[in-house]
Amino acid sequence: MENPLILVAAIIIAIILIFGPFVFVNNLILASIRGAQIALCRPAESRGDYMKAVCLVSGGPDSIIAAAELKHEGFDVTALCIDYGQLSSGEKAAAERLSKLLGFDFVYLDLSDLKKVMGVTSLVNPDLEITPTFTDSIIVPNRNAILLSIGVALAYSINADVVAYGAHASDRRDYPDCREEFIGFFQKAIQTATERKILVEAPNIKNSKAEVLLRGLELGVPLELTFSCYRNTAIHCGRCESCRNRKAAFAEAGIKDKTVYENDKS
Numbered sequence: 001m002e003n004p005l006i007l008v009a010a011i012i013i014a015i016i017l018i019f020g021p022f023v024f025v026n027n028l029i030l031a032s033i034r035g036a037q038i039a040l041c042r043p044a045e046s047r048g049d050y051m052k053a054v055c056l057v058s059g060g061p062d063s064i065i066a067a068a069e070l071k072h073e074g075f076d077v078t079a080l081c082i083d084y085g086q087l088s089s090g091e092k093a094a095a096e097r098l099s100k101l102l103g104f105d106f107v108y109l110d111l112s113d114l115k116k117v118m119g120v121t122s123l124v125n126p127d128l129e130i131t132p133t134f135t136d137s138i139i140v141p142n143r144n145a146i147l148l149s150i151g152v153a154l155a156y157s158i159n160a161d162v163v164a165y166g167a168h169a170s171d172r173r174d175y176p177d178c179r180e181e182f183i184g185f186f187q188k189a190i191q192t193a194t195e196r197k198i199l200v201e202a203p204n205i206k207n208s209k210a211e212v213l214l215r216g217l218e219l220g221v222p223l224e225l226t227f228s229c230y231r232n233t234a235i236h237c238g239r240c241e242s243c244r245n246r247k248a249a250f251a252e253a254g255i256k257d258k259t260v261y262e263n264d265k266s
């Protein structure tokens with residue numbers, strides 16, 4: 001060939017044509033081996049069936065209804081309630097009571113010292129105002145990634161196939177860790193971290209909070225026993241962002257709200 005550049009280009013094209021398919025096939029083989037390793041790492045007794053689930057529960061309607069949905073689908077549900085130092089005092093009792101009523105195993109974990117690293121949120125820091133509408137001060141930083149990771153540890157330990165939480169479509173705008181995008185990436189992260197096929201699910205992810213309440217009613221969840229308030233109070237304050245969302249969702253769903261709110265009594 002007269003032009004050396006043409007000669008070099010021809011050699012490069014020839015190399016790609018000759019070796020390209022081998023690289024492609026090699027990658028395919030490596031990927032299938034990797035997939036097989038992940039499958040083999042799962043314990044034999046749980047391989048192929050998806051019948052045990054861990055669901056994070058706070059005691060609020062969203063998470064309790066997510067757990068009830070899994071139960072309805074035939075899962076043995078372990079409800080995992082984690083104290084991360086939140087001020088709310090009614091959540092744990094509600095979570096435990098409802099777990100018993102709805103037939104979930106109940107696991108409670110006291111990680112209240114987490115409040116030491118979450119001081120920017122009014123949900124754990126009593127010096128900050130609990131606002132009546134959404135502000136950044138009610139975001140608990142990275143909460144769902146932290147709590148779901150603990151849920152994965154429990155799932156791994158009890159051979160559960162699913163880890164779930166109560167995120168729903170009304171959370172999507174303000175809470176990044178309640179979006180499907182987060183779930184997808186988190187799923188990949190835990191699969192890489194554990195080499196087990198533990199599925200991350202949010203059964204309510206397509207439904208608004210009002211639709212979730214309606215579903216809860218269908219599933220027989222005693223909605224009035226759930227607890228949503230952010231404050232350290234025996235009954236719902238009726239004024240915090242969470243209480244107001246609860247009230248609004250009941251109204252939107254057209255369900256009679258049997259919750260007792262403090263401001264109803266004044």
Ligand SMILES: [Zn+2]
Binds near residue numbers: 229238
């Ligand atoms: Zn409240």
